[in-house]
Amino acid sequence: MWAMRVLTKCSSPAKSCKPYLTLNFIAHQHHGQYQTRRNLILDTSPSEFVKLHRLTGPDSGIVQISLDRLEVRNAIGKEMLRGLSHAFELINQKSYANVAIISSSVPGVFCAGADLKERRAMSQSEAKTFVNSIRSTFSFLEVVCVPTIAVIEGVALGGGLELALACDIRICGENALMGLPETGLAIIPAAGGSQRLPRLVGKAIAKDIIFTGRKVDGKEALSLGLVNYCVPAGEAYSKALTVARDINQKGPVAIRMAKKAINEGVETDLTSALVLEEDYYDYVLSTKDRLEGLAAFAEKRKPRYTGE
Numbered sequence: 001m002w003a004m005r006v007l008t009k010c011s012s013p014a015k016s017c018k019p020y021l022t023l024n025f026i027a028h029q030h031h032g033q034y035q036t037r038r039n040l041i042l043d044t045s046p047s048e049f050v051k052l053h054r055l056t057g058p059d060s061g062i063v064q065i066s067l068d069r070l071e072v073r074n075a076i077g078k079e080m081l082r083g084l085s086h087a088f089e090l091i092n093q094k095s096y097a098n099v100a101i102i103s104s105s106v107p108g109v110f111c112a113g114a115d116l117k118e119r120r121a122m123s124q125s126e127a128k129t130f131v132n133s134i135r136s137t138f139s140f141l142e143v144v145c146v147p148t149i150a151v152i153e154g155v156a157l158g159g160g161l162e163l164a165l166a167c168d169i170r171i172c173g174e175n176a177l178m179g180l181p182e183t184g185l186a187i188i189p190a191a192g193g194s195q196r197l198p199r200l201v202g203k204a205i206a207k208d209i210i211f212t213g214r215k216v217d218g219k220e221a222l223s224l225g226l227v228n229y230c231v232p233a234g235e236a237y238s239k240a241l242t243v244a245r246d247i248n249q250k251g252p253v254a255i256r257m258a259k260k261a262i263n264e265g266v267e268t269d270l271t272s273a274l275v276l277e278e279d280y281y282d283y284v285l286s287t288k289d290r291l292e293g294l295a296a297f298a299e300k301r302k303p304r305y306t307g308e
Contacts, residue, residue: 047080047086048068048079048083049067049068049074049079049080049083050065050066050080050083050084050086050087051068051105052064052065052066052087052091053066054096054097059241059244061096061097061098061099061252062097062098062241062245063091063097063099063100063146064100064102065087065091065100065101065102066104066105067080067104067105067106067110067111068105068106069106072115073109073112073155074104074106074110074111074112075112075113075115075116075118076111076134076159077114077115078118080115081133081134081137084137084141085137085140088140088141089140092144097146098146098247098252098307099247099248099255100144100149101151101237102167103151103153103236103240104154107154108153108154108155110150110152110155110156110160110164110176111156111157111159111163112155112157112158113159113160114158114159116185131190134159134191135190135191138163138166138191138192141163142166142196142263143263145259146252146256146259147168147247147255148166148169149167149168149243151171151172151237151240152164152170152176152178152218152227152236153176153233153236153237154173154177155178156176156177156178157177157179157180157215158179158180158182158193159191161178161179162192162193162196165192165193165196165197166192169228170221170227170229171229171236171239171240171243172218172227172229172236173218173231173232173233173234173235174217174218174231174232175233176227176230176236177215177216177217178215178216178217178221178226179213179215179216180193180194180197180213181213181215182210182213183210183212183213188210194206197209197210197226200225201224201226229243251284251289251293251303252289252307253283253287254287254290257280257284258280260280261276261277261280265277288306288308289303289305292304292305292306293305
């Protein structure tokens with residue numbers, strides 16, 4: 001079952017599966033507000049609503065996931081979830097991705113949440129299974145081996161915000177509106193929102209946002225720590241690309257180990273977390289990239305990392 005398949009983990013810190021994708025050159029345009037750039041399309045998604053692109057040239061190593069379901073403002077239904085699940089599996093392949101950007105191709109919206117029309121046709125057991133699938137997919141996104149950046153322009157509500165919460169970094173435009181309105185539908189945020197939001201902004205603020213279902217704009221989201229950056233409307237993707245480029249220049253194995261050390265360390269006590277830190281530091285000590293970093297520093301040049 002595809003929803004369970006995404007929970008498979010690698011057995012070693014930097015182990016990855018072999019990529020299974022077809023590459024074609026295209027020129028990609030983001031509705032005029034983003035510059036046209038040459039990239040590769042990874043033409044393997046089982047959903048027409050989720051597009052996966054690999055940037056090329058100096059941006060090789062940056063992968064972009066685009067949500068593209070215009071008619072329902074990127075609402076998450078079964079087909080879109082299949083596409084997201086497959087895309088997250090692909091970017092978890094060490095061989096071609098160092099950092100991933102998740103953005104929307106639909107103007108004015110990141111993701112409006114769940115597809116409630118589709119949800120209404122489900123039985124209680126079907127709805128439970130589907131929400132469990134969303135939760136497991138977002139949980140897999142959280143532990144994908146490379147850093148992930150959510151680009152929030154416009155609306156990110158319910159499952160849309162929960163998708164962003166599962167990313168490592170969130171960048172929004174000032175016009176963004178974020179919220180978890182589920183209590184207004186007599187349910188709770190169940191794709192990780194009730195757990196990730198309080199871990200990010202604190203219990204009291206999370207209770208306020210979830211109990212009232214109120215929407216938070218970009219500036220307030222920044223003040224609460226809900227997003228890392230808030231920029232003028234329409235500039236969130238450009239900022240995300242700048243951050244992705246900074247990450248892409250670093251040692252890729254070191255970035256993966258840092259993400260694992262942080263994610264796993266914050267969920268345990270400090271003594272245990274320091275043991276994890278030692279283990280992941282020992283792992284990078286044996287890499288060729290570490291030696292290259294030292295050589296580049298001594299020779300006053302830019303390092304040429306290979307991920308080995």
